[in-house]
Structure formats: C-alpha cells, structure tokens
Amino acid sequence: MTDTILETAGLTREFSGFVAVDGVSLRVETGTIHALIGPNGAGKTTCFNLLTNFLTPTRGTIKFKGEDITGMKPAMVARRGLVRSFQISAVFPHLTALENVRLALQRARGASFDFWRPETALNVYNDRALELLHDVGLPDLGNAVVADLPYGQKRALEIATTLALDPEMMLLDEPTAGMAHGDVDTIVQLIKRIRKGRTILMVEHNLSVVEGLCDTITVLTRGRILAEGDYATVSKNPEVIAAYLGSSDA
Amino acid sequence: MFGFSRPQLIAFLAMLALIIVCPFVVYPVFLMRVLCMALFACAFNLMIGYVGLLSFGHAAFFGMGGYVTAWTMKVWHLDASIAILLGGVTGGVLGLCLGYLAIRRSGIYFAMITLALAQMVYFFCLEAPFTGGEDGIQQVPRGHLFGFIDLSNDMTMYALVACVFLGGFLLIHRIIHSPFGQVLKGIRENEPRTTSLGYRTDDYKLIAFMLSTSLTGIAGGTKALVFGIATLTDVNSSTSGEIVLTTLLGGLGTVFGPVMGSVVMVSMENYLAQFGAWVTVTQGVIFMFCVLAFRRGIIGEIGNFLKLKL
Numbered sequence: 001m002t003d004t005i006l007e008t009a010g011l012t013r014e015f016s017g018f019v020a021v022d023g024v025s026l027r028v029e030t031g032t033i034h035a036l037i038g039p040n041g042a043g044k045t046t047c048f049n050l051l052t053n054f055l056t057p058t059r060g061t062i063k064f065k066g067e068d069i070t071g072m073k074p075a076m077v078a079r080r081g082l083v084r085s086f087q088i089s090a091v092f093p094h095l096t097a098l099e100n101v102r103l104a105l106q107r108a109r110g111a112s113f114d115f116w117r118p119e120t121a122l123n124v125y126n127d128r129a130l131e132l133l134h135d136v137g138l139p140d141l142g143n144a145v146v147a148d149l150p151y152g153q154k155r156a157l158e159i160a161t162t163l164a165l166d167p168e169m170m171l172l173d174e175p176t177a178g179m180a181h182g183d184v185d186t187i188v189q190l191i192k193r194i195r196k197g198r199t200i201l202m203v204e205h206n207l208s209v210v211e212g213l214c215d216t217i218t219v220l221t222r223g224r225i226l227a228e229g230d231y232a233t234v235s236k237n238p239e240v241i242a243a244y245l246g247s248s249d250a
Numbered sequence: 251m252f253g254f255s256r257p258q259l260i261a262f263l264a265m266l267a268l269i270i271v272c273p274f275v276v277y278p279v280f281l282m283r284v285l286c287m288a289l290f291a292c293a294f295n296l297m298i299g300y301v302g303l304l305s306f307g308h309a310a311f312f313g314m315g316g317y318v319t320a321w322t323m324k325v326w327h328l329d330a331s332i333a334i335l336l337g338g339v340t341g342g343v344l345g346l347c348l349g350y351l352a353i354r355r356s357g358i359y360f361a362m363i364t365l366a367l368a369q370m371v372y373f374f375c376l377e378a379p380f381t382g383g384e385d386g387i388q389q390v391p392r393g394h395l396f397g398f399i400d401l402s403n404d405m406t407m408y409a410l411v412a413c414v415f416l417g418g419f420l421l422i423h424r425i426i427h428s429p430f431g432q433v434l435k436g437i438r439e440n441e442p443r444t445t446s447l448g449y450r451t452d453d454y455k456l457i458a459f460m461l462s463t464s465l466t467g468i469a470g471g472t473k474a475l476v477f478g479i480a481t482l483t484d485v486n487s488s489t490s491g492e493i494v495l496t497t498l499l500g501g502l503g504t505v506f507g508p509v510m511g512s513v514v515m516v517s518m519e520n521y522l523a524q525f526g527a528w529v530t531v532t533q534g535v536i537f538m539f540c541v542l543a544f545r546r547g548i549i550g551e552i553g554n555f556l557k558l559k560l
C-alpha cells in the first residue's frame with residue numbers, strides 16, 4: 001500500500017497570457033524518487049516554484065501530506081517539510097561552508113530574532129554541521145569561504161544545507177547540471193544515501209542519472225504532462241521520443 | 251569580545267583612544283557632530299551593508315528623532331537621557347510604519363519607496379505646528395543628564411555623545427554578530443534561499459529596519475541636543491543622500507567604514523563651508539571618484555590591501 005505525499009490538481013500558471021504550466025496533476029508517492037523531465041522551457045522550474053509557493057498558481061491546488069498548502073507563505077511550506085533547492089546553485093557565497101549549513105540548522109531554534117545574543121550561541125550546531133559536510137563529501141572545508149569553492153562542491157554544500165532541515169520531501173532542480181563527470185557520480189551516490197526516509201522529486205536532464213535513480217518519471221512538454229511511468233515505459237513512448245528528438249538537448 | 255576579530259579589536263581600541271584624546275586637541279562641538287553623523291552612518295550601514303537594502307529615506311528618522319528630542323527638552327523640560335531615548339523611539343515607530351510599507355520591495359524599488367515616504371515626512375514637518383516650520387525648533391536647552399549632570403559644558407556634553415555613539419556602535423556590532431545577524435547575512439547573500447530554509451525574511455528585514463531607524467533617531471536626537479536646534483535640513487532628502495555618500499566613502503558593509511566616512515565628510519563640510527556651493531560640488535566629485543576608482547570605500551580598500559576584515 002503506497003501513500004501519496006504530494007498531489008496537485010489542475011495546476012496552472014500563466015505569465016501574461018503565456019501558459020507555462022498547464023493543468024498539471026501530479027502525484028508523488030511517499031519514499032520514492034520521482035523525476036520531472038522535459039525539454040528546456042517545458043515548465044519544470046515553474047512547477048517547482050508553484051509547489052513551494054514561490055509563485056502562486058493561476059488555477060489548481062497543491063496538497064502536501066493531505067493538507068492543502070495552496071497560497072501558503074513559502075517559508076511555511078518549508079517548515080512543513082517540503083524543501084527545495086535551486087537550478088542555479090543557491091549558496092551564501094560570502095559565508096563559510098559551516099555557516100551555510102548552520103543557517104539551516106539554526107531554524108530549529110524557531111524564529112531567531114535575538115539580536116542581543118552573541119554568535120557563539122550557534123556553536124552548539126557546529127558538530128552537526130561538520131557531520132553534514134562530511135556526509136556530502138566536504139570534510140575539512142568548514143572554514144572555507146564558499147565563493148572560492150568549485151561548482152561541484154557548491155552543489156554538494158547546497159544539498160548539505162537542505163539536508164540540515166531533515167525535510168520529509170526534497171525538491172532538487174537539476175542537481176547535476178553543469179558538472180564534470182566525476183562530480184555527477186558523487187551526487188548520484190549522495191542522493192542514493194540520503195533517500196532513506198525521504199521523498200525526492202528532481203528535475204534532471206541527464207537521462208542516465210534518471211535511469212539509475214528514479215522510480216517514477218513524469219515527462220513535461222509545453223507545460224503539460226506528456227507521459228508518466230517507470231523508465232522502461234517512458235523511454236519507449238513514441239511521443240516522448242519525438243519530444244526529445246525535437247529539442248536539441250537531452 | 252563582542253565578536254570582534256583581532257584586527258578589529260585593535261582598530262576599535264585605536265578609535266577609543268582617539269575619542270578620548272581628540273577633545274583636548276580639536277574643537278569638541280566639531281567632534282560631537284562627527285560622532286552623531288557616525289552613529290547615523292553606522293545605523294544606515296546596518297541596512298545597506300548587512301541586509302543589502304538601500305534606504306533613501308533615512309533622514310526622516312534622523313530629523314524626526316531630532317524634532318522629538320528638541321521639543322520634549324524645550325517644552326516638557328525632560329531629562330536629556332529620556333529625551334534622547336524618545337528620539338530613538340520615534341525613529342523606531344516611524345521605521346515600523348514606513349518599513350511595513352516598503353520592506354516587501356527590493357533593490358531600486360525599496361530605495362524609491364523609502365525616498366517617497368521620507369518626502370511625505372518632510373512635508374509633514376514643514377506643515378506641522380510643533381516643528382516650527384522654516385525656523386525649526388530653536389534655543390533648545392541641553393538640560394541635565396540623570397537630573398544632576400549639567401550638559402551646558404561642551405566637555406560634559408561630549409562625554410555623553412561619546413557614550414551614546416559607543417553604545418550604538420557596539421550594539422550594531424552585536425546585532426551583526428548574533429543569531430539574528432546571521433539570518434540577515436543569509437538574506438543579503440541569497441534571499442530566496444533563506445526563504446526556502448523556512449525563514450520569513452520580511453520579518454527579519456523589518457526588525458533590522460526598525461533597529462536601524464531607532465539608532466538613527468537616537469543619533470538625530472543627540473545632534474539636536476548638541477546644537478540646541480532641530481530644523482528641516484535634517485529631514486531633507488539631501489541628508490538622506492549625504493548619509494549614503496558618507497557610508498559609501500568609508501566603505502559599505504565594513505564596521506569602521508561609516509565612522510571614517512563621517513570624519514571625512516564632516517571635516518570637508520567644516521573646512522569647505524567658506525566656499526559655499528563648492529561643498530556640494532566637491533562632494534559630487536568625490537562621489538564619482540569613489541564609484542569609479544575605489545568602490546570598497548576608504549576602510550574597505552585598506553582592509554582589502556591588508557587582507558583584513560575591518
């Protein structure tokens with residue numbers, strides 16, 4: 001018996017007449033890795049923005065763990081356990097790697113409005129932060145200023161920061177984009193390790209990554225769902241093949 | 251101590267020594283002006299340097315703080331400490347109101363809205379009866395501190411101003427190096443990411459804005475007390491512009507930059523005053539020079555050269 005953790009109904013977003021996401025009804029099962037694929041401009045990132053309420057849908061509803069979260073503040077969605085990453089690596093460049101992760105751990109204190117307390121109040125999170133950095137393959141980099149790190153390490157750091165919130169569901173927007181081959185493998189291994197007890201929805205262009213990782217695949221073109229199923233089914237679908245051959249990428 | 255790094259601590263002690271020694275060498279009223287502007291600039295820097303929001307309306311809080319301190323001193327004959335605090339409260343409350351309207355915008359829109367709202371405050375001050383319109387509130391007595399310290403002596407007044415400045419300076423430093431300040435830096439670095447971690451960034455920005463405007467109000471109140479006058483000049487948008495320039499000149503997002511900027515700006519106003527309009531022209535040229543040649547500002551460039559965070 002499988003549970004649904006995230007479910008959308010008729011999710012639609014228009015940008016001044018242009019329909020970027022068109023009536024998407026998506027169901028993600030608890031504990032799976034679900035891929036959202038599709039050519040450039042298909043509306044994948046827009047979908048992520050809608051799911052995390054960074055954008056409000058023109059129409060449609062979003063349910064997370066049975067609760068309607070449509071129109072909720074994005075910060076509140078994150079607190080409920082649905083945490084996203086970004087397509088463009090989202091780190092805090094002028095902070096150290098440790099501070100990056102700690103900023104997520106610090107959320108556990110509740111609202112940190114205590115401007116009168118010294119920063120040392122946050123040292124209790126240092127061990128956990130270092131542990132997380134270790135987990136994503138960045139040991140000994142705690143004091144490194146993030147702006148100086150290579151791209152692959154920034155992405156790993158971003159995952160460590162997201163993991164620090166221990167979210168039930170993670171949305172990863174192209175976690176391996178722009179990475180060298182070796183780095184891609186590191187991230188794939190990392191995702192395999194962190195999937196325990198979590199649900200992951202990821203956008204990914206690299207189909208061999210999708211094949212190796214994902215249980216279910218949803219193909220999006222021009223804002224609509226074109227096909228859905230496991231890799232074997234989807235990759236044989238003639239419409240999917242046509243859509244992918246029609247675009248330069250993939 | 252207070253989260254100062256070693257070089258910062260040395261710089262702080264040097265600044266402290268100067269604050270103690272200077273009044274015996276330099277005219278104290280000039281120094282008091284520098285310290286009031288320095289506190290103003292530090293408070294402004296809290297927003298632009300650590301939250302990444304450019305307020306173009308900070309004169310509203312500075313000027314209103316000045317009016318309230320001056321008025322309560324002159325009419326209610328309050329204790330100087332209370333009057334200055336009321337200046338700060340005024341800055342804070344006004345900051346809450348204007349900030350509430352402006353904080354959801356970012357970048358240039360935030361700057362425009364703060365500018366527009368500050369212009370409304372200016373017109374309010376121009377028309378409201380208690381501000382004395384074009385004349386301002388004049389002949390404000392310096393009164394007493396804690397009921398028994400007479401502030402009419404320049405040296406005594408200087409000691410108070412120095413304490414207010416140092417208190418504000420250290421408070422700002424603490425704010426920056428607090429759990430709260432850490433979230434502010436997150437917002438400055440990457441606001442969407444901070445939101446995605448579950449922080450309601452608007453709340454943080456608004457509180458930071460209020461802290462900044464409260465300290466600005468205190469700076470304005472202190473200045474009004476020093477000079478015994480509160481006028482429209484301090485609420486004027488040109489003062490808002492001047493504080494942007496001061497902070498930029500000293501170094502955005504550095505701890506000591508705004509202080510250094512104030513020293514330079516106030517000295518310039520003081521010594522170039524005899525040339526009339528040339529002050530403004532000189533400031534304009536310096537501003538352009540800053541933007542083109544040394545963007546980090548004086549302290550920022552020094553820090554960069556020495557590879558230190560000052």
Ligand SMILES: Nc1ncnc2c1ncn2[C@@H]1O[C@H](COP(=O)(O)OP(=O)(O)OP(=O)(O)O)[C@@H](O)[C@H]1O
Nearest residue numbers: 015018020038039040041042043044045046047087
């Ligand atoms: N804020 C916006 N305003 C107007 N149009 C937008 C906006 N955001 C996205 N779009 C448009 O919506 C469409 C879908 O964009 P989206 O970023 O979701 O695509 P994507 O599937 O993530 O593509 P990619 O693989 O390139 O990341 C694009 O045509 C884009 O131009």
Ligand SMILES: [Mg+2]
Nearest residue numbers: 044045046087
């Ligand atoms: Mg995208």
